[in-house]
Amino acid sequence: MRILLPIIAAVLAIAVAAGLILYRYRMEPEPPPATPTPGPRPAETAIATPLSIETASATPIVASTPAVSTTPVAATPGPTFKYGRPGAEPPHFRGDASAPVVLEEFGDFQCPPCALLWPILEKLEHDYEKRLVVVFREHPLKAHRYARDSAWAAEAAGLQGKFWEMHDALYRNRAVWTVADYIGPYLNEYAAQVGLDLERFKTDMAGEEVAKRIATDQDRGQSLGVDRTPFVFVNGEKVPVTDFNEKGLRAAIDKALSAQPQPELSR
Amino acid sequence: MTPDTPRAKLRKRLYAVAATAALLGLADGIYLTVEHLTGRTAQCIASSGCQDVLSSKYAAIGPVPLAALGALAYFTAFSTALLAAFGHAGCRSLFALLIGIMFVTTLWLLYLQAFVLHAFCDYCLFSAGVTTVLAGIAIANSFLRQRS
Numbered sequence: 001m002r003i004l005l006p007i008i009a010a011v012l013a014i015a016v017a018a019g020l021i022l023y024r025y026r027m028e029p030e031p032p033p034a035t036p037t038p039g040p041r042p043a044e045t046a047i048a049t050p051l052s053i054e055t056a057s058a059t060p061i062v063a064s065t066p067a068v069s070t071t072p073v074a075a076t077p078g079p080t081f082k083y084g085r086p087g088a089e090p091p092h093f094r095g096d097a098s099a100p101v102v103l104e105e106f107g108d109f110q111c112p113p114c115a116l117l118w119p120i121l122e123k124l125e126h127d128y129e130k131r132l133v134v135v136f137r138e139h140p141l142k143a144h145r146y147a148r149d150s151a152w153a154a155e156a157a158g159l160q161g162k163f164w165e166m167h168d169a170l171y172r173n174r175a176v177w178t179v180a181d182y183i184g185p186y187l188n189e190y191a192a193q194v195g196l197d198l199e200r201f202k203t204d205m206a207g208e209e210v211a212k213r214i215a216t217d218q219d220r221g222q223s224l225g226v227d228r229t230p231f232v233f234v235n236g237e238k239v240p241v242t243d244f245n246e247k248g249l250r251a252a253i254d255k256a257l258s259a260q261p262q263p264e265l266s267r
Numbered sequence: 268m269t270p271d272t273p274r275a276k277l278r279k280r281l282y283a284v285a286a287t288a289a290l291l292g293l294a295d296g297i298y299l300t301v302e303h304l305t306g307r308t309a310q311c312i313a314s315s316g317c318q319d320v321l322s323s324k325y326a327a328i329g330p331v332p333l334a335a336l337g338a339l340a341y342f343t344a345f346s347t348a349l350l351a352a353f354g355h356a357g358c359r360s361l362f363a364l365l366i367g368i369m370f371v372t373t374l375w376l377l378y379l380q381a382f383v384l385h386a387f388c389d390y391c392l393f394s395a396g397v398t399t400v401l402a403g404i405a406i407a408n409s410f411l412r413q414r415s
Contacts, residue, residue: 004353008346015293015342022301113318142327145304228323228384241319241386 079133083236087137087220088213092163094125095133101256103132103249106139106221106231109150109170110178113244114230118171120246124253132253136167138217139229146183153187155213156204157196165194235259278411282352285362285404289345292397296338299390303332316386325379333376337394340369344401351408359412363405370402 078091140147157166169190177186232239235256311317350358
């Protein structure tokens with residue numbers, strides 16, 4: 001029996017060591033994607049990564065102005081929702097608030113499928129123009145280390161009318177900040193890049209307004225059965241996970257458009 | 268020392284298989300725990316639902332990744348199976364109890380994947396397979412013990 005205990009201890013030691021080695025290996029920064037975002041890019045500027053430990057990749061990460069982007073200021077009313085409990089008002093939306101189709105996404109900035117969905121939604125916004133409005137709701141998952149910080153940062157940016165700029169910066173640089181030891185310097189860097197008042201940004205990050213907006217969005221998500229991210233509704237209809245691709249979302253949007261009442265033809 | 272009966276030899280071999288299977292489960296659990304803690308999501312090889320499953324709210328209990336609990340359970344299963352293989356009577360009951368709990372948990376997780384998340388994750392299915400093998404061994408050993 002005594003000979004077994006060293007074997008068990010050795011297996012435990014090997015398991016812990018393997019875990020630590022894998023952890024350190026996985027904390028190495030990912031190379032940035034070759035094509036960060038699709039669509040036309042009118043203005044491009046390089047973002048310097050803030051910490052030297054994270055600058056292993058030689059390719060600069062690119063920031064740009066979204067092709068179709070409307071950053072609502074605090075007083076801009078958004079689209080109306082007739083399902084679920086109310087979320088944060090006004091919601092963050094891109095497109096025409098009176099568009100016939102409202103695509104509402106509950107997202108988490110650290111969630112990999114949300115990052116995959118982001119360029120698809122940008123393309124759809126561009127293609128559908130005034131027929132589609134895209135709304136983003138905060139749903140940071142506890143499972144993700146920096147989900148909370150990134151959501152707070154985006155909302156703090158929103159208080160200065162720069163939610164979508166921060167939203168895009170977070171997704172664009174996701175491969176960098178998700179593996180950082182500390183996210184703070186990265187958030188400050190992105191805040192500076194999108195032109196925020198840094199002092200106000202830091203104050204807002206810890207403020208009640210931001211916490212309240214996120215809690216309200218989460219409450220709405222809970223009322224709608226949101227249990228993962230991304231979670232997408234098109235005119236109140238839940239889009240199945242298998243349709244989180246351009247084809248599936250186009251089909252959902254087209255279906256919602258075809259369900260709209262058609263204007264009567266004059267004789 | 269009396270020689271082992273064929274039935275006792277078979278039980279020992281089954282416990283040895285269980286210990287080996289538990290090591291595979293341990294490796295799976297460690298991998299998923301590390302992926303979770305580093306904020307990444309393991310990429311599926313055969314299915315396409317890893318991101319949906321591993322990013323869901325069911326992937327962690329508070330700050331603790333479910334995979335870490337799985338790794339702990341597999342390590343305990345390995346230890347008890349090894350001790351049971353070398354005749355530690357108390358560990359046989361502990362092994363059976365542990366595998367029972369793990370199997371029920373596996374059924375619950377399979378239910379979540381199939382009917383709540385509508386997505387399957389390779390690594391979770393692999394773990395479910397390992398637990399099913401362990402459950403089969405626990406049942407077989409229990410049957411052999413009753414017959415001996």
